Amino acid sequence: MTEIRSGKRFLDGLCVLVVEDEAIISFLLEDMLGELGAADVRHAGNVRTALAFLEAHTPDLAVLDVNLGGERVYPVAERLEAKGVTFVFTTGYGKGGIDARWSARPVVQKPFNVEAMTQALRALLPAR
Amino acid sequence: MGTVLTNCGLIVSGSKGYAGTNLPLWRLTISSRVCCRQFSGAWMSNSADFSKDRAPPVASLALERIVRSPAALVENLPIGIYTCDRDGLLVQFNRRAAALWGLTPVTGDERFRFCGAFKSFERDGAQIAADRSPMAQVLAGGQPIRDREMMIETEDGNRLTILANVDPLFDEHGNLVGGVNCFQDISELVNMRRDMREGRRLGRRVMEALPAALYTTDAEGKLLYFNKAAEQLWGFKPTLGEQYWCGSWKIFWPDGTFVPHDQCPMAVALKEKRALIGPEAVAERPDGTRVPFMPHPTPIFDSSGTMIGAVNMLIDLTEQKRANAQQRGLIDELNHRVKNTLATIQALAAQTMRGAKNEGAKDFENRLLTLSRVHDQLSRHSWEWADFAIIAQQTFAPLRGSANSNAHLVGPSVPLSPKTALALAMVLRELAANAEKYGALSTPAGSLTLTWHVADSRLLLDWREQGGPSVGKPRKRGFGTRLLERSIAEELRGVARIDYAAAGVHCTMEIPLPE
Numbered sequence: 001m002t003e004i005r006s007g008k009r010f011l012d013g014l015c016v017l018v019v020e021d022e023a024i025i026s027f028l029l030e031d032m033l034g035e036l037g038a039a040d041v042r043h044a045g046n047v048r049t050a051l052a053f054l055e056a057h058t059p060d061l062a063v064l065d066v067n068l069g070g071e072r073v074y075p076v077a078e079r080l081e082a083k084g085v086t087f088v089f090t091t092g093y094g095k096g097g098i099d100a101r102w103s104a105r106p107v108v109q110k111p112f113n114v115e116a117m118t119q120a121l122r123a124l125l126p127a128r
Numbered sequence: 129m130g131t132v133l134t135n136c137g138l139i140v141s142g143s144k145g146y147a148g149t150n151l152p153l154w155r156l157t158i159s160s161r162v163c164c165r166q167f168s169g170a171w172m173s174n175s176a177d178f179s180k181d182r183a184p185p186v187a188s189l190a191l192e193r194i195v196r197s198p199a200a201l202v203e204n205l206p207i208g209i210y211t212c213d214r215d216g217l218l219v220q221f222n223r224r225a226a227a228l229w230g231l232t233p234v235t236g237d238e239r240f241r242f243c244g245a246f247k248s249f250e251r252d253g254a255q256i257a258a259d260r261s262p263m264a265q266v267l268a269g270g271q272p273i274r275d276r277e278m279m280i281e282t283e284d285g286n287r288l289t290i291l292a293n294v295d296p297l298f299d300e301h302g303n304l305v306g307g308v309n310c311f312q313d314i315s316e317l318v319n320m321r322r323d324m325r326e327g328r329r330l331g332r333r334v335m336e337a338l339p340a341a342l343y344t345t346d347a348e349g350k351l352l353y354f355n356k357a358a359e360q361l362w363g364f365k366p367t368l369g370e371q372y373w374c375g376s377w378k379i380f381w382p383d384g385t386f387v388p389h390d391q392c393p394m395a396v397a398l399k400e401k402r403a404l405i406g407p408e409a410v411a412e413r414p415d416g417t418r419v420p421f422m423p424h425p426t427p428i429f430d431s432s433g434t435m436i437g438a439v440n441m442l443i444d445l446t447e448q449k450r451a452n453a454q455q456r457g458l459i460d461e462l463n464h465r466v467k468n469t470l471a472t473i474q475a476l477a478a479q480t481m482r483g484a485k486n487e488g489a490k491d492f493e494n495r496l497l498t499l500s501r502v503h504d505q506l507s508r509h510s511w512e513w514a515d516f517a518i519i520a521q522q523t524f525a526p527l528r529g530s531a532n533s534n535a536h537l538v539g540p541s542v543p544l545s546p547k548t549a550l551a552l553a554m555v556l557r558e559l560a561a562n563a564e565k566y567g568a569l570s571t572p573a574g575s576l577t578l579t580w581h582v583a584d585s586r587l588l589l590d591w592r593e594q595g596g597p598s599v600g601k602p603r604k605r606g607f608g609t610r611l612l613e614r615s616i617a618e619e620l621r622g623v624a625r626i627d628y629a630a631a632g633v634h635c636t637m638e639i640p641l642p643e
C-alpha cells in the first residue's frame with residue numbers, strides 16, 4: 001500500500017513540515033514522506049507549534065491540514081509564503097473548504113492515498 | 129303647476145292641484161321620460177313617448193286605462209308616496225307606502241300628522257318626533273329635502289331604513305298647499321353597504337395583521353396601500369400616490385446589479401398583466417441595510433377583465449437564508465467529520481497493513497476512497513442527489529496511463545438518489561478494478577466504453593470491454609459479482625447482466641430512477 005517504486009525518492013534529503021492534528025493521519029504522512037526520500041519530517045499538531053518551529057527553521061516544503069481541531073492553519077500558510085516555502089493543503093471539506101485567499105494552492109482531498117499525495121507533491125517540485 | 133322631480137327619477141306634474149277629497153287626486157301627465165338611476169351610477173333612459181296626445185301604438189285597454197289615469201300608476205309604483213296638506217294631515221298615500229308603514233292610516237287622522245309610520249328614528253337610533261320629521265320641516269320651510277336616510281318602525285317592532293325625498297307643493301299663486309314624500313326601502317342597500325364597508329375594513333385589517341409585507345398599486349403602478357410589515361421591510365414609509373411600482377428605497381438583484389423601480393418584478397407583472405413568483409431580489413433601506421426578499425406581484429382584474437391594479441407580497445428571506453447557511457454549515461461540518469473518520473480509517477489501515485504488499489490492502493483502500501468520493505458529491509448537494517456522470521468519471525480518475533486513457537465515457541448528467549449513487553459507485557469501481565487487473569484495461573491495446581442514457585425513468589448502462597486478454601467466467605464469485613447482484617437487483621430493484629465473453633466483459637444494468 002505504501003509501496004514506492006524505485007527511483008521515485010524525489011524528496012531525497014529534504015525537510016518537510018507536516019501540520020496535522022490527527023495522530024494516525026500524521027503517522028501515515030510521516031511514513032509516506034519518509035519513503036519518498038524525505039530526510040527530516042517534522043510534525044506540528046497545531047498552529048502555535050508550527051509557528052514556533054518556523055521561527056528557527058525553514059523546511060523545503062509543507063503539508064498543511066486546513067482544520068486543526070477547529071483552528072485554521074492559515075497563519076502557518078502566511079508564514080510559509082513569507083519564507084518562500086511551497087506547500088499543499090489537505091482537507092476533508094473539499095475545494096470549497098479553503099478560503100478564497102488560498103484557492104490557487106494545491107489541495108489534496110482527505111482521505112488520500114499515496115498516489116494522490118505523491119502526485120500533489122511532485123507538482124510542487126517540478127525540477128526533481 | 130308644480131313639478132316634482134323625485135329621487136327615483138319619475139317626473140310628475142300636477143295639472144290642477146288637489147281638491148281635498150279622499151279620492152285619488154293624481155291629475156298627472158307622465159312625462160315622456162322615465163329615468164332609473166342604476167347602482168353603477170350610469171343613467172338609463174327610456175324615451176318612449178306616452179304623452180296623452182299620442183296613444184301608444186299597441187296598448188291593451190287595461191294599460192291605456194293606467195296610462196290615462198296616473199293615479200292608478202302611482203298606486204302601483206314600487207316606492208311609497210304620500211301627500212300631506214298644509215297642516216301635515218295625510219291626504220293620500222299609495223299601496224307601497226302603507227306596506228312600508230305596516231298599517232293603513234285614515235286620511236286626515238290627527239294621529240298621523242306628517243307621516244303614516246308608527247315611529248321614526250334617525251340612523252343613529254334617536255327617535256324623531258312627528259313635528260321634527262322631514263315632512264314637517266318641508267311644510268315649515270318650503271324647501272325640499274333630498275335623500276334623507278332614516279328608519280321607520282312598524283307596530284310589531286320591525287325596522288326599515290328608508291330614503292325619503294320630500295317636496296313642497298304650491299298652488300298656481302305660489303302658496304304652499306302641502307307636501308309630497310317619496311320614500312323607498314333601502315334596508316337591503318344599507319346592509320349591503322355596511323357589509324361592503326366591513327368587508328373592506330376586514331380586508332384592510334387582515335392585510336395589516338399579516339406578517340408578510342403587502343402593498344397595492346393602481347394599474348399604472350402608483351402605490352395605493354402598504355402594510356406595517358412592508359414598511360418594516362423597506363425601512364421607511366414611502367409617500368402614497370407618489371412612488372411607483374414598489375415602496376423599496378433601492379432594489380438590487382442578488383448579484384448586486386441595481387434594479388430601476390420600473391424594471392422591478394411588480395413593474396414587469398403590471399406590464400405583462402400576469403402574476404409572477406420571484407425572481408428573488410434585495411431591498412436596500414435608507415440606512416444601507418439590505419433585505420433579500422421574494423416578491424409575488426399579482427395583477428388584479430375587474431369582472432370585465434380590465435386590470436385595475438396589483439397586489440404584491442414580499443417574503444423576507446433573511447431568516448430563511450440564515451437558516452440555510454446554518455444548515456449548510458452543519459452539513460459541511462458533518463461531512464468534514466465523516467471525511468476525517470474515513471481518512472483516519474484509511475490511515476489506520478495503511479499503518480496496519482504496512483509492508484503487506486497484498487491486493488487486499490490495495491482494494492480496501494480503493495473501496496474506501498470510492499465511498500469517500502461519492503460522499504463528497506452527495507455533500508455538495510445537501511445529501512439529496514449526486515450526478516452519475518461525475519461518479520462515472522471518478523471511477524476512472526485514479527487509474528493511470530492507458531488504463532485511464534482507454535476508458536471512454538459517453539452519457540448525460542443524471543441525478544441519482546444517495547442510495548443509488550453509493551451502490552452504483554461501488555459496483556463501477558469493482559468492474560473497473562477487474563478491468564484494470566484482468567480485463568481490457570490491463571493492456572494498452574484494450575479499451576472500455578461505458579455508455580448510459582435514461583429511458584422510461586430508468587438509467588440504462590452498457591459496460592463493454594474490447595481488445596483485452598480473453599476472459600472467462602471467474603471460478604469463484606468475487607466481491608464485485610456479489611455486489612453487482614445484490615445491490616443492483618435487490619437494493620435498487622434493477623436488473624444487471626454480466627457476460628464474460630471471450631472478446632471482453634459486457635455488462636448491462638437497468639436502474640429505476642425516482643419520477
